[in-house]
Amino acid sequence: MRVTIARMRPSVLLPLAAHVPGVARAYGIPCRLPREDAVAVTFDDGPHPEGTPAVLDALDAAGAKATFFLVGEQVERRPELAREIAARGHAVGVHGYRHRLLLRRTRRGLADDLDRAAELIAEATGAAPLYYRAPYGVFSNASLALARQRGWIPFLWSRWGRDWERRATGEAIARRAAGRLVAGDVVLLHDADYYSSAGSWRGTLEALPAILEAAASLGVSWIPLTHAT
Numbered sequence: 412m413r414v415t416i417a418r419m420r421p422s423v424l425l426p427l428a429a430h431v432p433g434v435a436r437a438y439g440i441p442c443r444l445p446r447e448d449a450v451a452v453t454f455d456d457g458p459h460p461e462g463t464p465a466v467l468d469a470l471d472a473a474g475a476k477a478t479f480f481l482v483g484e485q486v487e488r489r490p491e492l493a494r495e496i497a498a499r500g501h502a503v504g505v506h507g508y509r510h511r512l513l514l515r516r517t518r519r520g521l522a523d524d525l526d527r528a529a530e531l532i533a534e535a536t537g538a539a540p541l542y543y544r545a546p547y548g549v550f551s552n553a554s555l556a557l558a559r560q561r562g563w564i565p566f567l568w569s570r571w572g573r574d575w576e577r578r579a580t581g582e583a584i585a586r587r588a589a590g591r592l593v594a595g596d597v598v599l600l601h602d603a604d605y606y607s608s609a610g611s612w613r614g615t616l617e618a619l620p621a622i623l624e625a626a627a628s629l630g631v632s633w634i635p636l637t638h639a640t
């Protein structure tokens with residue numbers, strides 16, 4: 412009985428508490444940049460035919476570089492958008508082939524999912540992804556092990572806009588994502604609404620100029636995760 416409990420403990424705790432900085436640290440999942448002279452903004456769930464181009468234009472207007480955690484099934488539908496993200500100087504990471512909670516997935520099924528996503532991303536962008544974020548930021552032990560076997564760095568965030576919420580206004584998103592921003596912060600936003608409330612990327616877009624300006628007032632730049640180390 413004791414053995415069963417001991418074996419269960421990590422796989423029960425980790426999915427429930429991976430957002431808590433102390434727990435993330437215990438599992439070696441970074442939430443912040445390892446340097447204090449920059450900030451990073453990350454966009455999950457794309458590419459999206461309207462959200463992604465709009466976000467790319469806003470980033471260009473601010474001279475900012477970001478990291479996009481792409482979903483394989485969306486890259487498959489729109490590889491040209493994934494290609495454009497990379498061509499415009501942003502980093503790409505793996506967010507899975509299907510955007511589902513990992514808790515009920517077998518290790519084999521999950522390995523196939525990750526490999527399929529990585530292959531699609533590499534084919535579309537011409538670059539092998541180096542970072543991994545589990546759907547909903549909920550990592551399982553298997554997902555961490557598989558990601559690390561592939562040489563990917565699992566990454567969470569230190570700030571979020573909660574931009575997936577139905578009632579999130581641009582102002583509220585900007586305040587949560589970048590109010591009292593500090594160097595080293597990693598911000599989570601979404602350029603797609605496939606897995607959140609319909610049209611949520613419009614609020615993100617409205618918030619983006621204020622979020623991106625926050626780095627300038629700190630005297631730091633928005634860098635892709637690939638430039639973080």
Ligand SMILES: [Zn+2]
Binds near residue numbers: 455506510546606
């Ligand atoms: Zn997601």
